[in-house]
Amino acid sequence: MDKSTNIQYLKGVGEKRAGLLNKLGLFTVGDLLQFFPRDYMDWRKISTIDEAPYDMPCCIRAVVNHKPKGAKIRKGMTIYKTVVTDGHSLMDITIFNNKYSAEGMEAGKEYIFYGKVGGNFHRREMNSPMVTKVEGEMRIHPIYHQTAGINSKSVEKLVNQVLSGGEKYFEDCLPLSLREKLCLMEYNDAIYQMHFPTNEDLLSEARRRLIFEELFLFQSGLMSLRGSRNETTPVFFEKDYTEEFYSLLPFSPTSAQRRAVSESVKQMLSQNVMNRLLQGDVGSGKTAVACALIYNAVKNGYQCAFMAPTEILAQQHFQTCKKFFENTDISIALLTGSVTAANKRKIKENLKNGETDLIIGTHALIQDDVEFPKLGLVITDEQHRFGVKHRGALSQKGERPHTLVMSATPIPRTLALMIYGDLDVSVLDELPPGRQPIETYSINSKIRDRAYGYVKKHLDEGRQGYIVCPLVEEGETELAAAEEYAKRLSEGFFAGYEVGLLHGKMKPKDKEQVMARFVSGEIKLLVSTTVIEVGVDVPNSVIMVIENAERFGLSQLHQLRGRIGRGQYKSTCILITDAQNEATKERMKIMTQTTDGFKVADADLKMRGPGDFFGARQHGLPQMNMASLTDTETLTEANRFAKEIIHDDPNFEKEENKYLKAAIEKLFNSDLAMN
Numbered sequence: 001m002d003k004s005t006n007i008q009y010l011k012g013v014g015e016k017r018a019g020l021l022n023k024l025g026l027f028t029v030g031d032l033l034q035f036f037p038r039d040y041m042d043w044r045k046i047s048t049i050d051e052a053p054y055d056m057p058c059c060i061r062a063v064v065n066h067k068p069k070g071a072k073i074r075k076g077m078t079i080y081k082t083v084v085t086d087g088h089s090l091m092d093i094t095i096f097n098n099k100y101s102a103e104g105m106e107a108g109k110e111y112i113f114y115g116k117v118g119g120n121f122h123r124r125e126m127n128s129p130m131v132t133k134v135e136g137e138m139r140i141h142p143i144y145h146q147t148a149g150i151n152s153k154s155v156e157k158l159v160n161q162v163l164s165g166g167e168k169y170f171e172d173c174l175p176l177s178l179r180e181k182l183c184l185m186e187y188n189d190a191i192y193q194m195h196f197p198t199n200e201d202l203l204s205e206a207r208r209r210l211i212f213e214e215l216f217l218f219q220s221g222l223m224s225l226r227g228s229r230n231e232t233t234p235v236f237f238e239k240d241y242t243e244e245f246y247s248l249l250p251f252s253p254t255s256a257q258r259r260a261v262s263e264s265v266k267q268m269l270s271q272n273v274m275n276r277l278l279q280g281d282v283g284s285g286k287t288a289v290a291c292a293l294i295y296n297a298v299k300n301g302y303q304c305a306f307m308a309p310t311e312i313l314a315q316q317h318f319q320t321c322k323k324f325f326e327n328t329d330i331s332i333a334l335l336t337g338s339v340t341a342a343n344k345r346k347i348k349e350n351l352k353n354g355e356t357d358l359i360i361g362t363h364a365l366i367q368d369d370v371e372f373p374k375l376g377l378v379i380t381d382e383q384h385r386f387g388v389k390h391r392g393a394l395s396q397k398g399e400r401p402h403t404l405v406m407s408a409t410p411i412p413r414t415l416a417l418m419i420y421g422d423l424d425v426s427v428l429d430e431l432p433p434g435r436q437p438i439e440t441y442s443i444n445s446k447i448r449d450r451a452y453g454y455v456k457k458h459l460d461e462g463r464q465g466y467i468v469c470p471l472v473e474e475g476e477t478e479l480a481a482a483e484e485y486a487k488r489l490s491e492g493f494f495a496g497y498e499v500g501l502l503h504g505k506m507k508p509k510d511k512e513q514v515m516a517r518f519v520s521g522e523i524k525l526l527v528s529t530t531v532i533e534v535g536v537d538v539p540n541s542v543i544m545v546i547e548n549a550e551r552f553g554l555s556q557l558h559q560l561r562g563r564i565g566r567g568q569y570k571s572t573c574i575l576i577t578d579a580q581n582e583a584t585k586e587r588m589k590i591m592t593q594t595t596d597g598f599k600v601a602d603a604d605l606k607m608r609g610p611g612d613f614f615g616a617r618q619h620g621l622p623q624m625n626m627a628s629l630t631d632t633e634t635l636t637e638a639n640r641f642a643k644e645i646i647h648d649d650p651n652f653e654k655e656e657n658k659y660l661k662a663a664i665e666k667l668f669n670s671d672l673a674m675n
Helices: 014-022 029-033 099-103 152-163 176-182 187-195 200-226 242-246 255-268 286-299 311-324 341-352 413-419 445-460 482-491 508-520 554-561 582-593 597-614 632-648 655-668
Strands: 039-042 057-064 069-074 077-085 090-096 110-119 124-127 130-133 140-143 275-280 303-307 332-335 358-361 375-381 402-407 424-428 439-443 464-468 499-502 525-528 541-546 572-576
Touching (some): 029 152, 140 152, 152 187, 200 655, 255 275, 255 424, 286 311, 286 375, 303 311, 332 341, 482 525, 499 508, 554 572, 554 582, 572 582
Parallel strands (some): 275 424, 332 358, 541 572
Antiparallel strands (some): 069 077, 110 130
């Protein structure tokens, strides 16, 4: 048996149970061993019923007084109740909808009950405990995620079956020299300790080993994809045309914009490749900076590519660039998935012939038949939304072109340096003059009608607004769903007003039609999901209501809020939530107290981690099981040693690095360009 063995061939599994295990993502023995516990029960630390801490998980060893009795309280819900004793006190046990667990308990038998203890001074209680027979040694037991038909105990038995033989199933991807330098546990030993820890210290060491490995592979992979930062380029700019571009503008650039352009053009005039991250809060004028660089590139005889993650955002950039360059001879084209086949052929032909100076588009730009005779500048917007494989694909269509990465999601500098490596960073830390700060309020649903009245007041004044919902269609939850909600509003409170609907499941053409009607002012109130988070710029929209605000991360709320306040009018954002937990209260407090995107980003990163920070797995970074990008100390350490390895062996050709290369390729799910 090895790590690639199908899980169905383990003793006691078979085809049917394998199907249930597959729901947990477990297909092979290797998957099972890397399916780490979500928690642990320490049977060595048994609490008495009287001394059990309130509202904290603990283990209680007790005897069942009588077999649990079931009672159906409503359709689909049966509760089972019994009483247990530890010889001194009694405790009520309640089990919800788990016939298997309830009927497995026998009167007079002793069990371990794991869960949170509640109740009062007179009588303790435990709801939905994990129940295990008292058998074997009193050690630390793992608790795994479960699915219908497969409980934690079943997973534990399978893992024990695999590990009991003492076999080593994995090659250690970390070179021995690195492990010795950092005193890291061998991988197979770490796997064993994660499932069946001998004690807390060894469990901590196993975690340290696995966390470091994930961050080290992550950093090594990004560095390999990125290549050398200081390489020279044949893309050579002879003249700085910045002031000529500024003379075309109907406004004066901010000092932050001028600084970012100057920093970029200075590099582009040298013989080194420019790789720069342009960070700026919503509305800080990043596109104007990008256009200044595009103007310089075209005037120096080069083509430019501008890639956005969505069609709506690509269309927005296309329209903006057309305005910036309307009094020039710069030729611009738009290439997205919804462009007709005939037009695509024409656009690609013009690009290949050098007739097109600037092409703006989505992933369509990285298709094989998109060719540039003289690509000098590549710009990607909201790059964290692209998968890792897409990151370098556009640049490879030219010979070491300059690169500008734009992000409207303010990223704390430490994290930005880790994710984007050694990119130079320019920050737009001031808004264009005339922009008014957006007032933000948090309310509960009881005064929703008052909020609607406030929205209606703005619509009656000729302004426009948004209502944002987290879901698209009615499901099992009570969350407001966009389709049903839009219908209800248009027929109810906002009858007589033109209410539009925009969500991610609509066809691109339908989205564009809705947005065109909103931009023209025909639609007064737009009900939308987070598809409007980026790319919609309507200066006349001044009011936004966000339903179920607790469902969004801080940075996402800030991005949504940035869709209003784009013009000279005072703007207001109203967050509606009935959630009363401390985390939600803290998020709402931050949103109402600051409009500084970097302060919001720092808070969001601390509270929710990078997955939610970048928005629902959209950041294109590899999935991590153990590590967090908020662990900046380990991330910095991993970054340092990754640099050492790459400097010493950039193509991972040494024998001690062969498993490292394979692990990186697996993590990034792509063949890295290690020539």
